[in-house]
Amino acid sequence: MVRHTPRIAIIGAGISGLACALELERHGIIPAIFEQRARPGEAFNHVGGLLQLMSRPIRDEVAYLRKELHLPVKPLARWNRIIMHTPRVTRTVTGNLGYFFLRGQDENSTESQLYSLLKTPVYFNRYADWRALAHHYDYVVVADGTPAVARTLGCWQDLVETWVRGAVVLGDFDPHTLIMWVNTEYSRHTYAYLTPFNARRASLLLIVNDSNPDEIEEKWRLFWEIEKLDYQVLDSFSVKHTSGYCYPPQVGNVLMVGNAGGFMEPFLGFGVMSAFRSGVYAARALVSGKSYLSITSDLRRKIAHLATIRRLLNNMDNEDFDNLVRFITTPGIKQLIYNTNIDVLQYTTVLLNLFEQVKKKVRPGTQK
Numbered sequence: 001m002v003r004h005t006p007r008i009a010i011i012g013a014g015i016s017g018l019a020c021a022l023e024l025e026r027h028g029i030i031p032a033i034f035e036q037r038a039r040p041g042e043a044f045n046h047v048g049g050l051l052q053l054m055s056r057p058i059r060d061e062v063a064y065l066r067k068e069l070h071l072p073v074k075p076l077a078r079w080n081r082i083i084m085h086t087p088r089v090t091r092t093v094t095g096n097l098g099y100f101f102l103r104g105q106d107e108n109s110t111e112s113q114l115y116s117l118l119k120t121p122v123y124f125n126r127y128a129d130w131r132a133l134a135h136h137y138d139y140v141v142v143a144d145g146t147p148a149v150a151r152t153l154g155c156w157q158d159l160v161e162t163w164v165r166g167a168v169v170l171g172d173f174d175p176h177t178l179i180m181w182v183n184t185e186y187s188r189h190t191y192a193y194l195t196p197f198n199a200r201r202a203s204l205l206l207i208v209n210d211s212n213p214d215e216i217e218e219k220w221r222l223f224w225e226i227e228k229l230d231y232q233v234l235d236s237f238s239v240k241h242t243s244g245y246c247y248p249p250q251v252g253n254v255l256m257v258g259n260a261g262g263f264m265e266p267f268l269g270f271g272v273m274s275a276f277r278s279g280v281y282a283a284r285a286l287v288s289g290k291s292y293l294s295i296t297s298d299l300r301r302k303i304a305h306l307a308t309i310r311r312l313l314n315n316m317d318n319e320d321f322d323n324l325v326r327f328i329t330t331p332g333i334k335q336l337i338y339n340t341n342i343d344v345l346q347y348t349t350v351l352l353n354l355f356e357q358v359k360k361k362v363r364p365g366t367q368k
């Protein structure tokens, strides 16, 4: 029996869609790729972090991308330091923490690098309708960065909804350091962070859960005021971000990858590594006939661990955040979390119980 080459459409030329297309190409399949924008990448440039702690047991994400996923993308810089600020505590963590990646439409951005590896043409300026494509193609890979299709198919459950307010700022920065701020007054139960493009330019983001376009502007103003920031602002943007649980990530001939498949985690809102992975896994499932649901089960397990942490954070106040930062930077705990390759996220329940005990000692009578 001759098996015909499947006709595959991909919606979205973001990280997951391009990763999927490249893996299909590697197996001799030319997909049809539809992208609503004129080129790959968000209109605003920013610097994303790949935190090794979140990718364990993968030791080095860049080597993993090159060797295991055949995606030779170059990071912007190594990430060697985090400075954490909560209202009453400032702590620093150092080590091989991961990498910074350039995002957006710059020619060196991660999306542009993936696109330059691709031989298949992308249909730009083409908004794709998944229902129509599902009729005309054997398979549709939804890589559109949104939960819309999964919601329609009834396989999506929201975990966190946030608004992200960002800017490109000028100042003096260490290109290997991420600065993070947490204060419920402006970030509610999420956080703000700064990641450098270089020694003079950085992206500054404030993420606020359960917010809206008007409130995020007020929170942004408050953030600058409380933290007494005086950077010069070059560029600004705001976007909505939803992370959720998607099960199953394939319905009929429709496969959902990246954010669309529920692979952006709900703790810090990181989704780059799992966008690469789920894109490649979808291609491998289609090529091999293996189940996409089972190939992605590890990714979902991680999301479930991080959803547990998210639930805990959603009940915390500023004093809890002060104590949490003290706790995770206590000698011993800090080394365990940041300087080993133990997949600590698997043991979140143990760590969180330990934290609760420490918290009760610091603040007797705490019932949270």
Ligand SMILES: Cc1cc2nc3c(=O)[nH]c(=O)nc-3n(C[C@H](O)[C@H](O)[C@H](O)COP(=O)(O)OP(=O)(O)OC[C@H]3O[C@@H](n4cnc5c(N)ncnc54)[C@H](O)[C@@H]3O)c2cc1C
Binding pocket: 011, 012, 013, 014, 015, 016, 017, 034, 035, 036, 037, 040, 041, 042, 046, 047, 048, 049, 050, 126, 127, 128, 129, 143, 144, 145, 146, 164, 166, 205, 239, 241, 257, 258, 259, 260, 264, 269, 270, 271, 272, 273, 275
């Ligand atoms: C400001 C910001 C900062 C972030 N920081 C980090 C970080 O530090 N670390 C990290 O790991 N993650 C971070 N993330 C999350 C990460 O960017 C996402 O998880 C990742 O980009 C998801 O990739 P994706 O391919 O699923 O979707 P996207 O990258 O969003 O790509 C989706 C593509 O689909 C296109 N599209 C949508 N609908 C259609 C349609 N109907 N037809 C055609 N094309 C369509 C879009 O134009 C877009 O190009 C951040 C996200 C944002 C917004």
